[in-house]
Amino acid sequence: MKRTNSQNIWLKRQNKDIFVKLSKAKGYRSRAAYKLIEINKKFKIINQNSKVVDLGASPGGWTQVVVELQNKKNQIIAIDKKKMEPVDNCKFIYNDISDFLKHDEVLERNYFDVILSDMAPNSSGHRFTDQANAEKVYYLAQSFAFKYLAKNGNFVCKFFRNSSEKTILQNIKKRFSFVKTFKPNSSRKDSKEIYLIAIGFNNLHKD
């Protein structure tokens, strides 16, 4: 089958990309694994005993990194609306986070030490629609974190630079003792994605 021009550009970039090569060599399912490795190296958000939930986990690169960091005492919970091949020591929940939050009987509230979200909506090709969808996905992750984080827990969440960045940060700063944004080297320079790093959840009773 003949490739389109944009498929050719994507393929060329993939073949040259150092993080694609590294993830293949190390057996990670996605180059995204390196973003979490960088985040954890700098901010130490996950330790070997952390109870972790990974939102938007498929195909599983971040989940693999968390499992490697841990002593296997706690099972990591991974959730995605896309299926994922099993990862050792991980319980996978196949669901959309918006549905999960409506029927949240499965997980214990205010229990987890770390909530990770690398969730991203599919691109529609329309700038404003994409922006609105990205914001919706961010707020789903935020609601999840406010419900399930334990006191002093940490929240790491992808979001896309846009007009509501200031509001997002203002809100988050009220709930955590340390908040920063971070763009890992492994995040493509031309992508608007950035990661919110929020440490020390200090407000359990506002929702």
Ligand SMILES: C[S@@+](CC[C@H](N)C(=O)[O-])C[C@H]1O[C@@H](n2cnc3c(N)ncnc32)[C@H](O)[C@@H]1O
């Ligand atoms: C960039 S990928 C995550 C890559 C993953 N962190 C890794 O390292 O392999 C984004 C994922 O978010 C998921 N996602 C987006 N919106 C979602 C939602 N509302 N509920 C559950 N998963 C969602 C997508 O299905 C997709 O698998």
